[in-house]
Amino acid sequence: MTVSANPLLSDRDVDFQLYEVLDAPALCALPAFSEHSRETFELVLGNVRRFSREVLFPTYRMMDAEPPVFRDGRVHAHPLMRKLYPQLVELGLLTASRPPEVGGQQLPLTLYSMASAYLMAANLSAYAYVGLTIGAAHLLEAFGTPWLREQFMTRMYRGEWTGTMALTEPQAGSSLGDVKARAFPAEDGSYRISGSKIFISGGDQDFTENVVHLTLARIEGAPPGTRGISLFAVPSRRPEGDRLVDNDVRVAGVIHKIGWRGMPSLALNYGEEGDCRGWLVGEANRGLACMFQMMNEARIMVGLNGVATASVAYHEALAYARSRPQGRSAGAKDALQPQTPIIEHADVRRMLLRQKAIVEGGLSLLAATSVQADLAAHSPDEETRKRAGLLLDLLTPVAKTFPAEKGFEANVLALQVHGGYGYSSEYLPEAWLRDQKLNSIHEGTTGIQGLDLLGRKVVAAGGAALQAFSEEVLATVARARQAGVHGPWCAAMEASLEAVLELTMSLGAMGMAGEVEQMLRHSADYMELFSILAVAWRWLAQAAAAREGLAKGGESQEFYEGKLRAAQYWFATEVPRVKPLVKLCSSGEDSYTGMRPEWF
């Protein structure tokens, strides 16, 4: 009795975010996007929606059930990938946001984000091959030599080869400064690479002829720690003349992941036979700096994945709640009457409304963050670029973490709505729950995002980043007031913002006084706090747009009423947590920093 027609995301909501909450087509006024218009947006979204629902989503369960197989030294992806990957390439995804010089369409990231959310919701593993290839090729585009761009990047963008990010080593997970893989300069200008990597997503497959690993390693004699790490392009098979020959990158094992099961996560050994060649990307010893330039975009993609994975589960739960009869409304106890759909029960609606608030609040945050990314990269005005860059840096850890953490909570609720059926693998919610869990771990754990937000981002540029955020929030409050949004929400938004600003200044002062440990003590609580605030900002913006829409009349009245209820939910249940969290973060409370390991 699985519900099959899942919209993945609400089209009405995506349009609402792009055209009513934001004015995304206005980005087309920037020279970089001047070829585009709202018509392009609709065309791209139309194609992606159709493909995601009709082609990609039906493959999800099969790929989850049959993970890639490691046999005879090679990884064999699900046979479906031989068909799917060319279709994903044909859709133009690999170069959608890249410039025409490399064959791209240069669409705004804002549009690409929304489009990719559908693909992720439909089948995140199939899409991940694309996403990783884009990331790897983009590094070559930004830092590679002309030879590397021609030999490697072009083939990756054309869909002939795929790419990976090969950072992690068994002894160095979050601590990249401890990477040990080595690189010895060779006479031909390449390097001989040796070492081991782990958790390499898409590290091998059999549906394209080659995989290029963007690999962190230390050049012989480099300084220890983060300052001695370089970036290399290391293909599984290297070009020699017209042929590809084995490049001594071996699959050492497959990790049995609990989710993202359509894509392999591998342990790789480089140079077991001393014949692994890599090519330096960017300057020697500047490998981490190169990686970090791509980090915002990578983290936005994780955030989108969080939203997408929560969204597809939310829509499944919603359809189930509408169709599953069970019990009767409070008061109506007549057992001869038919049972009512469970959506009639207040507690089921609570679970659905919480999911809606998380999913659509998260999507709105990602859309707003993507706009800043577009402005930061493409505004012709330097001041605008700088300010947008600060906002992008500030919002990114929140846009990565909120969907990962609260999206997981939404996935739990989607399972719970299904009752006992949710606990069985005949139904899909448990699969999305497994998928979602990775998002709090990869691309910087939630703990690391908290340190990044509080220790760097909110105190950046002498407070200019936070100042810019504050202006954005206050502009939204003004818009909401103008639109006639419930006054107490506007007041709560202002008061919450002020409380967070004040807290941040006092924590920043601690940091400047050298009390870093004390400043960062509650970085996890601060992340929670800032997430509530940032999502309240997005719900206020949505409430404003809903009020504006209602004033215009038309067909979307029910949609707007739903938006106002979800905004109400956020302001009634989450925003009141700001005050106690501010108090906690400023209290000097030291239970866990003071807890000694031997006391556990």
Next chain:
Amino acid sequence: MTVSANPLLSDRDVDFQLYEVLDAPALCALPAFSEHSRETFELVLGNVRRFSREVLFPTYRMMDAEPPVFRDGRVHAHPLMRKLYPQLVELGLLTASRPPEVGGQQLPLTLYSMASAYLMAANLSAYAYVGLTIGAAHLLEAFGTPWLREQFMTRMYRGEWTGTMALTEPQAGSSLGDVKARAFPAEDGSYRISGSKIFISGGDQDFTENVVHLTLARIEGAPPGTRGISLFAVPSRRPEGDRLVDNDVRVAGVIHKIGWRGMPSLALNYGEEGDCRGWLVGEANRGLACMFQMMNEARIMVGLNGVATASVAYHEALAYARSRPQGRSAGAKDALQPQTPIIEHADVRRMLLRQKAIVEGGLSLLAATSVQADLAAHSPDEETRKRAGLLLDLLTPVAKTFPAEKGFEANVLALQVHGGYGYSSEYLPEAWLRDQKLNSIHEGTTGIQGLDLLGRKVVAAGGAALQAFSEEVLATVARARQAGVHGPWCAAMEASLEAVLELTMSLGAMGMAGEVEQMLRHSADYMELFSILAVAWRWLAQAAAAREGLAKGGESQEFYEGKLRAAQYWFATEVPRVKPLVKLCSSGEDSYTGMRPEWF
């Protein structure tokens, strides 16, 4: 690199709960337990600890990896069960808390609860066969005819047969009033049973010769709804003379559960060939009343399972955090220095301390609830029995829900502490995460527990239940003050209690005025609120006992310091949520009750 020596639960903590926070051996002053003493407690716990660690825990992973198989119409349990079940029986578990008349030892439930937590933490599926058999046999003990007791109950208590609870039907999950299975009186005094059941845990196996299903069905002509449901004992094979013959109970399918994978969950068909016989248990049409008399104990067992499943994962995470080197402490950036164990990172300690607060707070709540169950069943004083019964009824939904919901959160944190490794099935945290999820669903979902707590339990007996709870909390505050516990915690406890009492009275008044929908609007938030309060009570009691212990000196100083830090954590991070939650529950906030299905 899995960490293998897992203590399951901390022995020191279990002893602390039994002998320092509570005075559990004082229960032996009751006539029913007069044969026992602290020595019995230690003997029982010693056996269970040894068996759980040495025999049961090593089987967990194998049974999770190879669920029971449905072949040729029969379910074949993991072959290990053929050895394990007799060992579990030999340990005396089936009748540990039963009276001597049925061959039992009549141990206090308080002791049995703590002992069973070890077994559940070691291998919940293996133990579940025992737990279900006890529940089914106990129903026969309480309501069965002498013939049923002799024929069925005795064999179940002896470990020769197992038992199940067969309540749920596909169209009637939480809504038992909609059960459709039918029973026709036959001339021999038995009934002919027909119908279908689903999610029947342990519904078939091949390690004992028979399974008895305590089955809800309607006798031909019974009134509709909950008042027409009767309870029957329906064996898979029925006794005829000296033989067992097939009783026409068929396995219709196996549900692929995501956890508890060592135990099958089945769809059963009764009477496909018209030859299924059942025997009435208790009075006709009073089946639900019989079931509900066992409900407190069943829900306490679910709560224990939640604690146990969170506990084993917490101890795994703790050991991992102590042994896994990664990164360096804040400030120490010298890459030539060795990496530190991750327990040195404040955010890892936060995750561990939160787990500790949930696990040990939950265990303390279950121990306190079990004491009330013992007093309610066995105190010679009627007033005491009545008061304890009210407390038991009040605490049970909280003791079931808190470990299910917050225990799941603890399991998520245990996975997160393991980083990328936690996302792989080579490590155990993901398995316990899957196991834990069932606890918010079975034996009454979290939503149903919230309605039970607010709609029935806290307003029971004209407020007498809440009054008794309030007395218990205030007695603990007095003890804490006496022991020198941090004054502000005592004050916060009193203030929180008062706020919850006041809220409850105003909600109760709504209910009496007939505004039931409005009264119950925030039942989920009320459950959250009451859980924070109840666990704060238990942490205050633990802080008092820790202070008393510290004053005595001795070897446990580090243990007590850890207890005080965990209490501090609860009072600093959870108790401040009481105020906004009280406000939310009394605000009339109507976002989800007012959200119409078509607005989603």
